[in-house]
Amino acid sequence: MLRQALSRSRQARGIASRLLNAGVVSAEGTGLRAITTSSLKAGALPIPTEAHGVNYHNPPMEGGYSFFMPRQTLIGPGALKTAGDVVKSLGLKRALIVTDSGLAKSGALDPVLASLKAHDIEAVVFSGAMPNPTDRNVEDALAMLKENNCDFVVSVGGGSSHDCAKGTALLATNGGRIHDYEGIGRLHAAPMPLVSVNTTAGTASEMTRFMVITDTTRLLKMVIADAGVTPAIAVDDPGMMMKMPKGLTAATGMDALTHAIEAYMSVISNPVTDASGLHAMRLISAYLRTAVHDGANAQARDMMSYAQFLGGMAFNSASVGLVHGMAHQLGAVYNLPHGVCNAVILPIVLEFNAEAVPHRFIDIAEALGLGQLSFEEAPGKVIEAVRELSADIGIPANLEVLGVKPEDFPLLADKTEVDICCMTNPRPASKEQIIELFRKAYEQGSEGQPTKQAAAA
Numbered sequence: 098m099l100r101q102a103l104s105r106s107r108q109a110r111g112i113a114s115r116l117l118n119a120g121v122v123s124a125e126g127t128g129l130r131a132i133t134t135s136s137l138k139a140g141a142l143p144i145p146t147e148a149h150g151v152n153y154h155n156p157p158m159e160g161g162y163s164f165f166m167p168r169q170t171l172i173g174p175g176a177l178k179t180a181g182d183v184v185k186s187l188g189l190k191r192a193l194i195v196t197d198s199g200l201a202k203s204g205a206l207d208p209v210l211a212s213l214k215a216h217d218i219e220a221v222v223f224s225g226a227m228p229n230p231t232d233r234n235v236e237d238a239l240a241m242l243k244e245n246n247c248d249f250v251v252s253v254g255g256g257s258s259h260d261c262a263k264g265t266a267l268l269a270t271n272g273g274r275i276h277d278y279e280g281i282g283r284l285h286a287a288p289m290p291l292v293s294v295n296t297t298a299g300t301a302s303e304m305t306r307f308m309v310i311t312d313t314t315r316l317l318k319m320v321i322a323d324a325g326v327t328p329a330i331a332v333d334d335p336g337m338m339m340k341m342p343k344g345l346t347a348a349t350g351m352d353a354l355t356h357a358i359e360a361y362m363s364v365i366s367n368p369v370t371d372a373s374g375l376h377a378m379r380l381i382s383a384y385l386r387t388a389v390h391d392g393a394n395a396q397a398r399d400m401m402s403y404a405q406f407l408g409g410m411a412f413n414s415a416s417v418g419l420v421h422g423m424a425h426q427l428g429a430v431y432n433l434p435h436g437v438c439n440a441v442i443l444p445i446v447l448e449f450n451a452e453a454v455p456h457r458f459i460d461i462a463e464a465l466g467l468g469q470l471s472f473e474e475a476p477g478k479v480i481e482a483v484r485e486l487s488a489d490i491g492i493p494a495n496l497e498v499l500g501v502k503p504e505d506f507p508l509l510a511d512k513t514e515v516d517i518c519c520m521t522n523p524r525p526a527s528k529e530q531i532i533e534l535f536r537k538a539y540e541q542g543s544e545g546q547p548t549k550q551a552a553a554a
C-alpha cells in the first residue's frame with residue numbers, strides 16, 4: 098500500500114516538474130536514502146524511501162534548483178523606517194500606491210506616504226484592490242498608473258494589495274490583459290519595480306514570484322508564476338501588523354501554516370525549502386495563538402511576521418498543493434477569505450496525503466511540538482494538532498458554515514483540477530476524489546469551532 102502510494106507520488110512529481118519547468122527531474126528515484134538523525138526515534142520503523150531526516154526528501158533535480166527572492170528584504174521592528182532610503186537609492190520618482198479601501202481609510206498609509214515625501218518621491222493612491230483582487234481591479238490600477246506617469250508601484254496591505262500591484266506592474270511594461278500571463282513564465286519584459294509593504298502575516302506575497310487574480314468572467318483564480326513578478330523590495334515591519342483584528346490574524350496565520358506544510362510535502366521540495374517550512378511551523382505553533390488572542394504582543398507579531406516570510410521562502414520554490422488548489426476556487430466563487438478556506442480544507446487534505454507520504458509527517462509533528470513519532474503515529478497527531486489550533490483561534494468548523502453549496506462541488510472540482518498548485522501535491526487527486534474532499538470539508542465538525550449561527554453573528 099505504501100509502496101503504491103510512493104510510486105504515485107513520484108509520478109505526480111514527474112508531471113509537476115515538467116509543467117512547472119523548474120528544472121528537469123528524473124521521475125524515477127535515484128536510490129538515495131535519507132540519512133536520518135536522532136529524530137528517528139528508537140523503536141520507530143525504518144522508512145522505506147524518501148524518509149525524513151538530513152537529506153533530500155525527493156530525488157534531487159537534474160540541473161539543480163532556483164530560489165526566488167526580492168532583491169532586498171527589510172524585516173523586523175522599524176524596518177519601514179529604512180525603506181525610504183532604500184527606495185530613494187533606486188532613483189525612483191513617482192509611485193502608484195496600491196492598497197485596499199479599508200487600509201486607505203484607517204491611516205495605515207500615513208507612515209508610507211510620509212516616508213516617500215521625506216525622500217522627495219511623489220505618490221498617488223489607488224485604493225481599489227478588493228479581497229481576492231480581480232482582473233478589473235488590475236485594469237483600474239493600471240489606468241491610474243498611466244494617467245499619473247508613475248515609474249514604480251508600492252503595495253501596502255495584505256496579499257490582495259500585493260497581487261493587484263504585481264498585476265499592475267506587470268501590465269505596465271508587458272502590455273495586454275492580465276489573462277495573457279496566466280500560468281508559468283509567460284512574461285516577456287521585466288515589470289515596473291515594485292516595493293511591497295506588508296500588513297498581514299500571511300500570504301508572503303510581498304516576497305513571492307506568484308500572483309493570484311480572480312477572473313471575473315470564468316470565476317476562477319488565475320495563478321501567475323514568474324521570477325519577474327517578485328517585488329524588488331519587501332518590507333515586513335511587524336509594526337504594520339499590530340492592528341490586525343483577531344479573525345484576520347487567525348486566517349492569515351493559518352495561510353502561512355498551510356504554505357509551510359504544503360511546501361514541505363511538495364514533490365519538488367529540497368533541503369532549503371524544508372528548513373524554511375519547518376521553522377515556519379515551529380514559530381506558528383509557538384506564536385499564532387498569542388498573536389490572535391493578545392494582538393498587542395509585539396513579540397508574537399514579530400515572530401509571525403518571520404514565520405510567514407519563512408513560509409514564503411518555502412513555497413516560493415517548492416510551491417504548494419491541493420489545499421491551495423481547492424481554496425483558490427472558494428475564494429473566486431464565493432469571495433471567501435483565503436486563509437480561512439485553507440484552514441478548513443487543510444486537515445482534510447492532510448488525511449488524503451497521509452496515505453501517500455506518511456513519513457513526511459514525522460518532521461512536521463516534531464516542528465509542531467508533538468515530539469518524535471513514528472510515521473504510523475505522526476499523521477493522526479499532526480491532523481489533530483491542526484484542528485486544535487484552528488479551533489483555538491476561532492476558525493469556522495466547515496464549509497457549510499462558510500455558505501458553500503454542495504451542488505457547486507463538481508464545478509469547484511473542475512476548477513481545482515486545472516489549478517497549477519495541485520501539480521506539486523504528493524498525491525494526485527481525481528475529480529471524484531476532489532468532490533469527496535470538498536464534501537468532507539463541508540461536513541467535518543470540531544468541538545469548539547464556531548457554529549453556523551456564531552459565524553453569521
Ligand SMILES: NC(=O)c1ccc[n+]([C@@H]2O[C@H](COP(=O)([O-])OP(=O)(O)OC[C@H]3O[C@@H](n4cnc5c(N)ncnc54)[C@H](O)[C@@H]3O)[C@@H](O)[C@H]2O)c1
Nearest residue numbers: 199228229255256257296297300302305307308309340341
Ligand atoms: N501571491 C502570493 O504568493 C499569494 C499567496 C497566498 C495568498 N495570496 C492571495 O492573497 C489574498 C489574501 O490576502 P490576505 O489574506 O493578506 O488579506 P487581504 O489582503 O485580502 O486583506 C483582507 C482584509 O484585511 C484588511 N487588513 C490588511 N492588513 C490589515 C491590518 N494590518 N490591520 C487591519 N486590517 C488589515 C484589509 O483592509 C482587508 O479588508 C488572496 O487573494 C490570496 O489568493 C497570494
Ligand SMILES: [Fe+2]
Nearest residue numbers: 300352356435
Ligand atoms: Fe496561501
